[in-house]
Amino acid sequence: MRLVFRTDASLDIGTGHVMRCLTLARALRSEGTDCHFICRAFPGNLIARIGDLGFGVVALPFAQSPDESGVQDAESLPAHAAWLGGDWRADASNTATALQSLRPDWLVVDHYALDRAWELEVRPFCNNLMVVDDLVDRPHDCDLLLDQTFGRAEGDYAGLAPHGCVVLAGTRYALLRPEFSALREHSLRRRASGVLRKILVSMGGVDQMNATGRVLQAVHQCTLPQDCRLTVLMGAQAPWLDEVRKQAAALPWPCEVKVDASNVAELVADCDLAIGAAGGSAWERCALGVPSLLVVAAGNQQDVARSLERAGAARLLGGIDSIAMALPRVMAGIGSEALAGMSRAARGVCDGRGAGRVAGVLRNWRVQVRGMREDDLENVLRWRNHPDIRRRMYNSHEISPSEHREWYARSMRDQYRHLLIVEQAGIPLGFVQFTETGNDGVADWGFYAVPGAPRGSGTKLGTAALDHAFRRLGFRKVRGEAIVSNEPSAVFHRKLGFAEEGIMRKRSSDGAACHDVLCFGMEASDWLERH
Numbered sequence: 001m002r003l004v005f006r007t008d009a010s011l012d013i014g015t016g017h018v019m020r021c022l023t024l025a026r027a028l029r030s031e032g033t034d035c036h037f038i039c040r041a042f043p044g045n046l047i048a049r050i051g052d053l054g055f056g057v058v059a060l061p062f063a064q065s066p067d068e069s070g071v072q073d074a075e076s077l078p079a080h081a082a083w084l085g086g087d088w089r090a091d092a093s094n095t096a097t098a099l100q101s102l103r104p105d106w107l108v109v110d111h112y113a114l115d116r117a118w119e120l121e122v123r124p125f126c127n128n129l130m131v132v133d134d135l136v137d138r139p140h141d142c143d144l145l146l147d148q149t150f151g152r153a154e155g156d157y158a159g160l161a162p163h164g165c166v167v168l169a170g171t172r173y174a175l176l177r178p179e180f181s182a183l184r185e186h187s188l189r190r191r192a193s194g195v196l197r198k199i200l201v202s203m204g205g206v207d208q209m210n211a212t213g214r215v216l217q218a219v220h221q222c223t224l225p226q227d228c229r230l231t232v233l234m235g236a237q238a239p240w241l242d243e244v245r246k247q248a249a250a251l252p253w254p255c256e257v258k259v260d261a262s263n264v265a266e267l268v269a270d271c272d273l274a275i276g277a278a279g280g281s282a283w284e285r286c287a288l289g290v291p292s293l294l295v296v297a298a299g300n301q302q303d304v305a306r307s308l309e310r311a312g313a314a315r316l317l318g319g320i321d322s323i324a325m326a327l328p329r330v331m332a333g334i335g336s337e338a339l340a341g342m343s344r345a346a347r348g349v350c351d352g353r354g355a356g357r358v359a360g361v362l363r364n365w366r367v368q369v370r371g372m373r374e375d376d377l378e379n380v381l382r383w384r385n386h387p388d389i390r391r392r393m394y395n396s397h398e399i400s401p402s403e404h405r406e407w408y409a410r411s412m413r414d415q416y417r418h419l420l421i422v423e424q425a426g427i428p429l430g431f432v433q434f435t436e437t438g439n440d441g442v443a444d445w446g447f448y449a450v451p452g453a454p455r456g457s458g459t460k461l462g463t464a465a466l467d468h469a470f471r472r473l474g475f476r477k478v479r480g481e482a483i484v485s486n487e488p489s490a491v492f493h494r495k496l497g498f499a500e501e502g503i504m505r506k507r508s509s510d511g512a513a514c515h516d517v518l519c520f521g522m523e524a525s526d527w528l529e530r531h
Contacts, residue, residue: 001363001456002034004102004126006095007110010042013083015205015235016280017110018046020132020148020175024108025055027178027359032455038098040085044206044237058098060091078138080112088114092121099125106130106362109142116141128365132175135300136160144365146358148174148283150349151307166361171350173358174283179265181352187269187288191343194336198229200271200290202281203297205235205260211295211320213240215275216247216255218327230255231267273339275317275327278305286313287352291342293317293330312345360531364460367429369468372419377408380421380431386451392486418443418473422461429457432465434473441476441524443469462496467531470524480520481507493520497530 005025009018018039025035036056039047043062050057062085077088084091091114099107099122107122110132116139119129123141130144134152139160146168147157154167161167203211212232219230232248234241236259248255261267268274269288276285278294278301285292292314294305308314315334317326372380381404383389390396399407411417416436422429430449437444447465449458469475480498482489494500498520507517 001028001032001106002036002102002104003028003106003108003362004099004104005035005037005108005110006039006114007037007108008040008042008083008085009044009046009205010040010083010085011044011206011208011237011239013042013044013112014208014279015044015046015237017132018050019205020280021108021110022050022053022055023175023177023355024358026053027355028362029055031359031363031459033359033363036102036104038095040091042085058102060094062086076117078113078115079135082113083111084113088118089121092118096122096125106365108132115139130362140165144168144361146173146175148280148354149304150283150311168358168361171283171286172354174287174350174352174354175280175358176284176287176350176352176355177265178355180268180284180287183265183269184287184289184347184352187290188343188347190269191272191289191340194338194340194343196225196272196334196336196339197227198231198271198273199224200231200233200267200274200276202233202268202274202276203295204277204279204281205237207234207238207240207277207297209297209320210240210243211277211297211323212238212244213247214320214323215295215327216244216251218324219251219253221324221328222331224253224331228253231271232257233261233264233267234259236260273334277301278308278314282308282314283350283354284352286346286349289343289347291334291339291346293327295320295323308346308349311349313342313349314346315342357531360463363456364424364463367422367424367460367464369420369422369432369464369472372408372421372431374408376421376428377404379428380404383431383448383450388451389448392483392489394483420465420468422464424460429453429464430461432461434465434469434475434478436475437479441474442479443473443475443477444479444481445469458492459495462492463531466496466522466527470527476524478522480522482518482520484516484518490518490520493518496522497526498522499526 005021007017007021009015029035037050038058040060041062047057047059104126106128107126108130119141129142131140131142132146134147134149136156142165144166145161150171152169154169157167201215245257248257274285274290275293277297294314295317296302296305296319305316309316315330317323385398411419418434420432428450432447434443434445449461469478480493501519501521504517506514
């Protein structure tokens, strides 16, 4: 599968849009997806960084001129139209040219300046289109829409997204790097004492309005423990970086300024309190249960900040101009009990696993499960008799056409047996069989992917089949088995989330020897919680 992201970073836009797209791209690449970016070369862009991470980038030139101002049809343009740096029609044309050579399965658009008009122009050059948004302020033409805002609901996009569009709404789908979920338990454990020794200041990679400087200036008026330490996160493109470094050096407490830090999750996990903007990094702090003081650095952050304060996960300082008065006042009222309370509330907002959920939706898009038909017999026999499949079966002999037809006829008469074909866009991914063990809602399964299928096909097949088993067939539990020597099958079961339940000794015989078999189980409740 190939994805292309259309997104930008600049001194005006900031870095958040590109960074969350990079998070999704890296999650998809780990499963074999080919990802590319299309970005305009604004001052403050992240094109070099995207390339350094190994992704292809098409750089659109930036040369603002009166002819490219985009003032035509100004009343119908999105509120952030100026962020495009030119006319949307020209941008759509440039993007379409790039898409013609890349031919993506998905185009992912994360840009406040683009709406339905632009999306309709590029639609013919991609199979599917996904929009990442959090403003709910303009119409879209897309197949999939992601809004990771806390409290957002699918119905908020009624009339803005087309009929049939799948909307992923809420912080369950927040695009966070995997290190945040990996460090979650460590971070939550260390908050039991509610101490305040480490403060993290993070106002975004660019921070063009110098909220960071306002915070450091206001910190002088705060009463902090003598052994308190501060850490400031900034991007190399931040225009106030040198000034912030001078302010940090003048503080009465140790203050380290980290530029383009590669271990952000560790730094967040190890702080006791964060002072930050109410943008995408708010979900990072919540995933780690970090109490926060929030600054509204942009208009679209106001609702986020208020909802987190209502949830008890943060305290609101207000806008940038409010920092000087609000920070000393709010800090004076924060003790160990308040820190512990905010941490408990924050951890319930976001679990840090959203990128994997979104990647799974994209990978399994239009994967369908249907009953096996008579016209599938030839294909299923060919797959089953392939040497790579046959040698891993309990019965490894080559099945004859007559045996195959008799097996199919018996199965069709058996109400407890379900023969299924999993396919994507009409192309088969493989075969799955569920056999009910009785009337207790438990079924055993067997499966094989089409030999030589693209990487990731097995995961798509297994995910779709299990979802079908629990949601459509209503099973309470699915059981699987793998010969101990069949390590790929064992790894596959664990990857899907099966629990290892024991070993059956001498369960399988190949005629020459008996083999132990690993037993796996998946409960419906566990599957539905994960998916």
